[in-house]
Amino acid sequence: MAPVVAEIALEYKDTFIVAKFNAIKYPEISQKYQVRGHPSYLVFQGGELVKRFGGQTPKAEFVQNVLNAIDVEGN
Amino acid sequence: MKKLICSLLTLSLALSVLTAAYTEEETDIDILRAADVNADRMINVLDLVLVAGFLGETPTEDQTVNPDVNGDGTVNILDLVLVASYIGETVRPPVAFVSVDPAVDAEITVNDSITLTFDNLPEDVTVSEGVVTITDNTVSITGPFAPGTLALMITWADGSETLNYTVRQPADFVSAEPEISSELIPDDSITLMFDHPPEDVTVSEGVFTISDNTVTITGPFTPGALALTITWADGSETLNYTVRQAVALETVEPTTGTEITVNDSIILTFDHPPEDVTVSEGVGLTTDNTVTITGPFTPGTLALTITWADGSETLNYTIRQLVAFESIDPTVESQLNVDDTITLTFDNPPKDVTVNEGDMTITDNTVSITGPFTPGTLKLIVTWADGSLEFTYEVAEPDTEAPSITSGTIGDGDEGVDSSSTLIEIEFSEEVNGTIALQTEAGDDVGWVGEVAGNKAKLELVKGKELDPETTYIIAGKVEDTAGNETDISITFVTASAYDGIPIEVTDADFDTVVLASEVPIVVDFYKDG
Numbered sequence: 001m002a003p004v005v006a007e008i009a010l011e012y013k014d015t016f017i018v019a020k021f022n023a024i025k026y027p028e029i030s031q032k033y034q035v036r037g038h039p040s041y042l043v044f045q046g047g048e049l050v051k052r053f054g055g056q057t058p059k060a061e062f063v064q065n066v067l068n069a070i071d072v073e074g075n
Numbered sequence: 076m077k078k079l080i081c082s083l084l085t086l087s088l089a090l091s092v093l094t095a096a097y098t099e100e101e102t103d104i105d106i107l108r109a110a111d112v113n114a115d116r117m118i119n120v121l122d123l124v125l126v127a128g129f130l131g132e133t134p135t136e137d138q139t140v141n142p143d144v145n146g147d148g149t150v151n152i153l154d155l156v157l158v159a160s161y162i163g164e165t166v167r168p169p170v171a172f173v174s175v176d177p178a179v180d181a182e183i184t185v186n187d188s189i190t191l192t193f194d195n196l197p198e199d200v201t202v203s204e205g206v207v208t209i210t211d212n213t214v215s216i217t218g219p220f221a222p223g224t225l226a227l228m229i230t231w232a233d234g235s236e237t238l239n240y241t242v243r244q245p246a247d248f249v250s251a252e253p254e255i256s257s258e259l260i261p262d263d264s265i266t267l268m269f270d271h272p273p274e275d276v277t278v279s280e281g282v283f284t285i286s287d288n289t290v291t292i293t294g295p296f297t298p299g300a301l302a303l304t305i306t307w308a309d310g311s312e313t314l315n316y317t318v319r320q321a322v323a324l325e326t327v328e329p330t331t332g333t334e335i336t337v338n339d340s341i342i343l344t345f346d347h348p349p350e351d352v353t354v355s356e357g358v359g360l361t362t363d364n365t366v367t368i369t370g371p372f373t374p375g376t377l378a379l380t381i382t383w384a385d386g387s388e389t390l391n392y393t394i395r396q397l398v399a400f401e402s403i404d405p406t407v408e409s410q411l412n413v414d415d416t417i418t419l420t421f422d423n424p425p426k427d428v429t430v431n432e433g434d435m436t437i438t439d440n441t442v443s444i445t446g447p448f449t450p451g452t453l454k455l456i457v458t459w460a461d462g463s464l465e466f467t468y469e470v471a472e473p474d475t476e477a478p479s480i481t482s483g484t485i486g487d488g489d490e491g492v493d494s495s496s497t498l499i500e501i502e503f504s505e506e507v508n509g510t511i512a513l514q515t516e517a518g519d520d521v522g523w524v525g526e527v528a529g530n531k532a533k534l535e536l537v538k539g540k541e542l543d544p545e546t547t548y549i550i551a552g553k554v555e556d557t558a559g560n561e562t563d564i565s566i567t568f569v570t571a572s573a574y575d576g577i578p579i580e581v582t583d584a585d586f587d588t589v590v591l592a593s594e595v596p597i598v599v600d601f602y603k604d605g
Contacts, residue, residue: 005600006578013576016596019589023601026583030601038603047591070596 004059005039016043016066043069104167104232109144110158111166118161126154169233170197173212179238182274184245184309189216189227189238197231218242245309246273246288255314260321260385261295265314267305274308294318322349322385331390334426336397336461341368341379341390349383370394398423398461401440410469412558414446417455417466425459446470474558478530479504480566485550487566493594494544494570497536499523501550501564506530509554511564516547527554532564544573 009018023030023038033042033049043051043066051069053062108114112122129142129150144154173192177183189205191214200207204227205216216227225240246269253259265281267290276285280303281292290305301316326344329335341357343366352361356379357368366381377392401420405411417433419442428437432455433444444455453468483501485492499513511525511532522540526533534550542548550566572579574595581589581599590597 009578010576013574016598017574017593018578019581019597019599020578021581021586021599021601022604024604026586029583029586033601035601038601040601042599042601043596044590044593044599045596046594050596066596066598 004062008059008062012063012066016070041065045070104169106144106157107161107164107166108169109141109146110161110164112140112142112144112158114140116166116168118158118164118166120162122158123155123162126150126158130155168195170195170231172229172231172234172236175236175238177240179240182241182243183218183220183225185219185222185242186245187218187220187242189240190214191216191229191236191238193231197233199230199232201230203228243274244271246271246307248305248310248312249288251314253316255316257316259294259296259301259316259318261298261318262293262321263296263318264291264293265303265316266291267312267314269307276305276307278306279304320347322347322383324381324386324388327388327390329392331392334393334395335372337371337374337394338397339370339372341392342366343368343381343388345383349385351382351384353382355380395426396423398425398459400457400462400464403466405468407466407468410471411448411453412446412471413448413450413473415448416443416445417468418443419457421459425461427458427460429458431456474556474560476556477560477562478507478554478556479562480564483566485566485568487568489568491571491588491592491594492542492568494542494546494573496542499534499550501532501566503530503532503554503562505556507532507554507556507562509552509561509564511550511552511554514549514551516549516567518549518551521548525552527552542570544570546570 005018021029023035023040033052035042037054040052040054041057041062042049051065053065057065107118110118110122112125115121125140126142126144130152132142132150133148134141134143134150142150142154144157147153171194173194175192176190177187183189193212193214196212197209197214200209200214202216204220204225205218208215208217214229214231216229220227220240220242222242222244225242227238227240229236229238249268249270251268252266253263259265269288269290272288273285273290276283276290278292280296280301281294283290283292283305292303292305296303296316296318298318298320301318302313303316304311304313322345324343325346328342328344329339335341345364345366348364349361349366352359352366354368356377357370357372359381360367360369366383368379368381372392372394374394374396377394378389379392380387380389399422401422403420404418405415411417421440421442424440425437425442428435428442430444432448432453433446436443436445442457444457448468448470450470450472453470455466455468457464457466481502481504483499484496485499501511506529507527509527509532511527511534513521513523513525513534515521522537523534524537526535532552532554547567547569550564550568552564553561554564555561578600579589590599
């Protein structure tokens, strides 16, 4: 995990959770969500996949991708 | 013989001269009868011969003739002279009393006449009382006689007689009550007044009694025209009346002794149309054979006296206030449950209440009617002594179904519940009452505020009583619907683990429960290990 992700996780812990999933170890889930590259970030809300993006993403862009995808209460 | 007769004729002639003075005097009938020695109604020479034949003798009582004409005890020349002095006279027979009417000892009135009959015309008639009238052999003695005992002495030339009577005042009719020509009923009495006690009373109809001057004639008289003839010793009188049927009371409705209301009517039925009807209270209306007496009557005890021409009757009643309906709860046309209670209020305690459905109790002015009522449209008929009303309701089918939980922010068996939750809400299938609490797995109250209202229950966080992560809690309670159907609440949930900003590791085993079930947006970093 890129240090920036850990940083974002800590910074936005009250807005969203960041989880890690070993795509190699559990290929079925990866295949289910068609994860083909790494790192890939899939955003879920309410049990639904609402966003996916990947690669070495700058912090601001990462955060923006997530916030744009989720329905944050008050936004 | 010829010589004797010639001598007697000569003697007679001589004695006639000698006794001329006798013949000029008024002759006493008794002397004449004595001179008629042979009693042949003629005084002649035969009488002289008889006297002459006994001259010088003293007559005896057994002799058929009495030649002692002057009654001096000896037959002598004086007797011859006396006979000679009446030679040629005829001698009338003595007048004897034959009969009297009325008979002696009878009762007569002061103005009655007493008639005496003689065998011949009596002479020199005198009476001790009354006025005498003589007609042939009859003597009438007319009053007035003094009332009381009468010893009437009548004297005539040949005798006297004393006749005893009781003399009373004659009774004259004075008046009748009821007045003549008035109307009677069969059992009426007619009272006749006389100026004196009447005697020998008879009446053509009815039964009479006499008391002093009064005669009372009692029916039954035959209905129709009555010509009542009363006859008494001194007269008779015919009194005309009209006799009508007596009117009798047959029935009374309501019967005496019962309870009625102030505005009730009392109906009396007679066997014939009554007359002169009066009532002591209320208003009486007569129609044919019926009298209807209408209130208002005074509440309390009523002694109602009805008087009509032929009688009177007192009827006793208890008068109570009329009871009027005032209100009903619940309102009509509303919906009821089968076991609901309907309450009616009256202005006074109602009597004789009946209902067509439900069980009834009466308390003062209130009637409570309790189910079970039959589901559907209820037409409740309430009848009381003074009226009847119908009320319509809709009776719902009985609710036997317990309330159920239809949704909630937490369901039984939920895991990963956000431990930061501050409000838990549960929704029920219907309105409920009850209690709800948040408990630990051990059953201890966590301290949240529970409230049940409407069809919801909610638990609110009390500061300092936050949920712990990864902890089992139980939402426990009991609610019931309006029909009393109860439901126990028992919802067990587990809070999620705490997230402190450190990315969490997810496996395929818990991917669904951690990622997909997360209430918080989650970013999954699919990394490539190594």
